[in-house]
Amino acid sequence: MKPEVPAVLAELAGLVARNAVPDVDPAERAGALGLSAALLGMAAEAWDGAAQRLVEENRALRALLSAAGDLAGRDAWLAGGVDDDLRISVLSAANARLRAALVDLHAAVELDSSPEARVLEAQIWDELRRSTERRLMSGALA
Template identity: 40%
Template sequence: MNPSAPRVLQGLAANLLSEVMPNISTPFGQQLVGIAAMLEMMLAEEFDRAADRLVTENRVVRELLAEGRALLGEGCPTSVAAAIAAPAAPTLRVPDLQRENDLLRAALIDLHAAVEQAPGEAARAFEERIWAELIESTRRRQFASRL
């Protein structure tokens, strides 16, 4: 048997809610058990999607950085060129993907600030694309269950 982490976490959460919580006598203790169960459910969901989310986001942000560099030319922040030149994560392990994501998102912040200062319709349209990705990246992080 090879149990998956999400199933184990979901089972633990269900056990906390159905078996442990009814045996806790104080409202505070029940609240703590309920929060622990919800956090386990959120961890299960994030474990299942984290690598895919980061791979997708890293690809999209790299594309935005390249397009932004072409749009701004010499006015592009140096962090953008450095992020584009940085190698992709060496593995699909979440910490490696997250380090790449942190680098790319920091450069995207610099690019966004530069695009906001750039004149013209092309800059405004590109600024909207950056906002659209920021909204989408927030959506990717939403949990089915909320505390």
């Protein structure tokens, strides 16, 4: 979920505090409560699956970097990582590093005209599609 769940929860805390004041317009309060309920539901869904999604994604990105060989360049070392620490903040930081490496790898693959590069490019696009699907919320219009 973007923004990250802790930021959403902090914003909701402020929204609840602002709407606890007795002189808030009832229509404004109703709108704020509706928004709060929707965001809390989305945050709960995102948080529940976040570690699993990040571990799956980090694994897939490491596999792509590993398969890239020399094309991975300076980011090749990331392919050997593992997710031992399952805190969301740690998994997210690793995911950000791996995604940055994927961007660099994708750029390198696009410049390479070899058949192997075309296969890797297709694998990159496939992982990007799967990554998007992992992030779909149950109420998403898709």
